[in-house]
Structures are given as C-alpha cells and as structure tokens.
Amino acid sequence: MKNLDVERLLQDIFKDDSVFDVKERFEEKIAEYGISKTRALKLLNVDKDVFEEILDGSAKQPNLIHVVKVAEFLDVDVHEFIRMVLRNQNPENIASIDRARKLKFLMKNFDVKALTKRGFFDGGDEVEELVEKVLAYFGYDSIAEYESQLVEPLYSRSKRPFSDKMKDFWVRSAYQTFRLIDNPNPFDRNRLKDTIVKIKPYSQDVNNGLYIVSRALYNAGVTVIFQDYLDTTHVRGATFNIKDKPCIVITDYLKRYPTLWFTLLHELHHVLFDYETVVSNNFHLSDHQDLFLIEEKANSFARDYFLPVDGFHYIKNYINNPYMVERFAKDNEIHPSLVYSFYSWYQKELYGKNFFGAFKESYPTCKSAVSRLNPISWNEESIKVASEKIKAVFELK
Known part of the structure; x- marks a missing residue:
C-alpha cells in the first residue's frame, strides 16, 4: 500500500469531481475472482454489516483498517477509496472533517492567539468564523483560492515559530494591499531622486508632511503605505516589488514620530541602491539579520540625511x-x-x-502623522476597502 497522504486526502474530499460506484466495483471484482460476497468478506475478515455501513456512510467512525483492506481488494487507489468513503459520510461527520481542515489551515498559517489579542479575531469566534474573517479580509472566496494566490513563503522551515507566522501575515497583507492599489504611474528613478532631495522640510509638518511626501512618491511610481505594527514581528518597514514597481510599508514600531521618517528614508535607500535584491526576492524586510551590511548602509543613509x-x-x-x-x-x-x-x-x-x-x-504621536493616509489596522475593514481608501488619497486631485 502507498503511504497515506492525509494532506492530499483532506484537500480532495471536497472536490466536485465524481467518484466510482463502490458496490458496482465490488460486484465486478467478486465475479472476476470467482467468489461470493460472503466468501470475500470472510477472507477479508470484515463483517457484512460493517461493510455495508462503510459503503452507505452510516458508520459513525469507519474503521480505517477495514477501509484500507477493502480498497486493496478492489484494487483501487487507497486515497480515492477513502475519499469516496468520507464523502459518503453523514452531514455531521462531513462537517467535522471540514472543521478539522479549516483548523489545520488556521494553525498552519496564523498565530490565532496574537491576532485575537490584536483585535483581528474575536475571542468568542468558532473555527468557521475565524476562517471567514481571514478570507473576507484578504478578499478570497475559499481556502484553496487563498493558498493559490499567496506570494512566495517568507520562511522555508516547516515548523515556524509564531513570530514567523505574524510576519507572513503582515507581508501578505501588504502585498495584497499594493496589488489592489495598483499604482498606475511608471517608476521613474530620476524623479524619485529629485523627490528625496526635497523630503526633509516636510518632517516639520506633523499633520501633513508624510501625506504630501507619500503623494509625491506615488507620482514617481513608488507606493508608500502604513500598517499598524504587529506584536512579535519586530518589523519597522519593508520594500516590495509589485508589478515591477517599488512599494514601501512603514509601521508605527516603537510609536515614535522620528522613526517614521527614518524608516521612510531607510526604505528609499533600498529602492535606489538595493532594488535588484528586492526584485529577486519579491520583498525585503528591514532589520533582516542576514543582510546586515545592506541594512547598515540604509541606516547610515537615513541618519546622514537628517x-x-x-x-x-x-x-x-x-x-x-x-x-x-x-x-x-x-x-x-x-x-x-x-x-x-x-x-x-x-x-x-x-x-x-x-x-x-x-x-x-x-x-x-504617530497617529496624527499618518491619519490622512488611512493606515492599515487589524480590527476594522477588509484589505479591499482599505486599499480603495488609500488609492483615493493618492489620486485625489
């Protein structure tokens, strides 16, 4: 027997494609082998009533060993047979299997405890409601669509600490936001350089400075957004490459107004001088320990600028x-x-x-500095709604 691929099995249960008729296949096999149904079940050491319950879905807890033995006797792929058996289960059993699939999706991809504490999830929500929240936030109709649309995983380790899951969530939120904003302006490096030279005085205007600078950068093909800081990520900013255009995320990490400006210039240095690295990796998280020299150059650039x-x-x-x-x-x-x-x-x-x-x-306060740019928070609206608001700010005439 092939190794049982539980991951594939859970994914396949809910596919809409048809499956074979087991009773018909069983009749074909006993005719082919020249034995009776009673003799076949005796040789398989499977009780007749148990066999019938497996086929018609009335068995509340189908015995896996019996299921596998019947699959082998019928000479069918064990995954296909188990999928058929599971799909024949009563609605209550099917619902419990679906719930297990959704729970796995949540545990694999999200730090539910931290996101609940942050206000993204409601502490009283059931598994189904948590999944619905995730899909609605990112704008997907199903788990399959969510998984098929993701950017490259941030970490390749199979067992990731919770902080990595929070970073993944943060990255995917930013990526989806940039994709929906879809800056129509071509990236103009020379225009960006001219804009950077003029940025410094705007730091004096707490309420409008970042807003004015971000709009100017948008017109140069560089999209800048602000996402509320997520606990345990330790990420103050990041630079993305979306549709061959640089995109920057800044957080309110440390809750300090000067840090917003420092981070912006830090990320702009990556756009000017490290963009090939960003393009090859799809994005770059600032403060990445493996890129110490790149980070130090960007830090020095920002410090010397101010x-x-x-x-x-x-x-x-x-x-x-x-x-x-x-x-x-x-x-x-x-x-x-x-x-x-x-x-x-x-x-x-x-x-x-x-x-x-x-x-x-x-x-x-950071709040007053970024309020006009509609920063992404984690307990209010979907990315689609937030992106539309941000895009309206950038393209306001």
Whole structure:
C-alpha cells in the first residue's frame, strides 16, 4: 500500500469531481475472482454489516483498517477509496472533517492567539468564523483560492515559530494591499531622486508632511503605505516589488514620530541602491539579520540625511536648551523630535549612554502623522476597502 497522504486526502474530499460506484466495483471484482460476497468478506475478515455501513456512510467512525483492506481488494487507489468513503459520510461527520481542515489551515498559517489579542479575531469566534474573517479580509472566496494566490513563503522551515507566522501575515497583507492599489504611474528613478532631495522640510509638518511626501512618491511610481505594527514581528518597514514597481510599508514600531521618517528614508535607500535584491526576492524586510551590511548602509543613509555626526557634536552641548534645539532644527529643516532622536542614538553608539527615554515629551504621536493616509489596522475593514481608501488619497486631485 502507498503511504497515506492525509494532506492530499483532506484537500480532495471536497472536490466536485465524481467518484466510482463502490458496490458496482465490488460486484465486478467478486465475479472476476470467482467468489461470493460472503466468501470475500470472510477472507477479508470484515463483517457484512460493517461493510455495508462503510459503503452507505452510516458508520459513525469507519474503521480505517477495514477501509484500507477493502480498497486493496478492489484494487483501487487507497486515497480515492477513502475519499469516496468520507464523502459518503453523514452531514455531521462531513462537517467535522471540514472543521478539522479549516483548523489545520488556521494553525498552519496564523498565530490565532496574537491576532485575537490584536483585535483581528474575536475571542468568542468558532473555527468557521475565524476562517471567514481571514478570507473576507484578504478578499478570497475559499481556502484553496487563498493558498493559490499567496506570494512566495517568507520562511522555508516547516515548523515556524509564531513570530514567523505574524510576519507572513503582515507581508501578505501588504502585498495584497499594493496589488489592489495598483499604482498606475511608471517608476521613474530620476524623479524619485529629485523627490528625496526635497523630503526633509516636510518632517516639520506633523499633520501633513508624510501625506504630501507619500503623494509625491506615488507620482514617481513608488507606493508608500502604513500598517499598524504587529506584536512579535519586530518589523519597522519593508520594500516590495509589485508589478515591477517599488512599494514601501512603514509601521508605527516603537510609536515614535522620528522613526517614521527614518524608516521612510531607510526604505528609499533600498529602492535606489538595493532594488535588484528586492526584485529577486519579491520583498525585503528591514532589520533582516542576514543582510546586515545592506541594512547598515540604509541606516547610515537615513541618519546622514537628517542629522550627520557633525550636527550631533554641535547640538550635544545645547540639547537641554529647548530654544537652541528649536533653532538648530529649523536651520536644518527638520522637526525638533528628530534632533532628540538622533542625539539619543549617537550617545548610545559613540559613548554607550542611554538617552532614549529622556525626551519622550517632545515626540509627536504617530497617529496624527499618518491619519490622512488611512493606515492599515487589524480590527476594522477588509484589505479591499482599505486599499480603495488609500488609492483615493493618492489620486485625489
């Protein structure tokens, strides 16, 4: 007997294709072998009533050994025979099998506990409701459609920790959003370079700066969206290649306004200088441990863009003087919170001192900075609805 492929079996049970008539096949075989039905069942050591229950689906818990023995006697593929037997089960048994299939789908692909805590799932939902939520969110009609439309898996390991599942969910949400937005503007690298040069002053406008910059990037063929941070992913941003166009995701990781701008410039560096790597992998998650050198170059680019080390050495002597920080920030065309943020980073990097909690009151909220761009959250609408809202923002005349 071939090895029993349970995965294939569960997938095949619910196919619509027809199956053979077992009773007819059994009659053919006993005629071919020249034995009676009673003799055949005796040799198989299968009780007549058990045999009938297997065929008509009345057996509440069909004995797998008996099912396999009959399949071998009929000389049919054991998967095909088991599928037929299962499809003949009563509605209650079929429903329990379907529920097991859906449960496997959820456990394999999602960290249900974390997504429930985040508000994506309702804690009181049953398995069927959880699956419906996933399919509705991504815009698919069935599990089969969901699985056939996925981008390349983020991780190749068969046993993935929950954090990997959350990253997969985050990546697939972003991918589907970009696919639905479908930026019509061709990617223009020269226009992107011209846009980057002009970005810095917009960091001073907390409520509209990111909105204005993101619209300008959209017109250059670069789509930027914001997704709420998902616990355990530790991803602040990512760059995708969708239909040969760069797409960037930024999160509110660490909940710091300066981090939004730093991440944006970090990802734009990947678009300018690492795009071949992004294209070959479909996407790139920033802070990826295996790409340390690429990440460091992007980090240095973003830091030098807003506050190079010379600026730090100047302002460190006046960091406790709000007036001097304000004037310094204005002269350098950046928001004062970026001065405090990069000051803290340089202190840690150069002197091993921790100032990251010293100036929190000077940081605007991320929410006000991204609100006009309709950031993707995890407890409200489907990706289709969210994508339509984002696209309307970008294409507003």
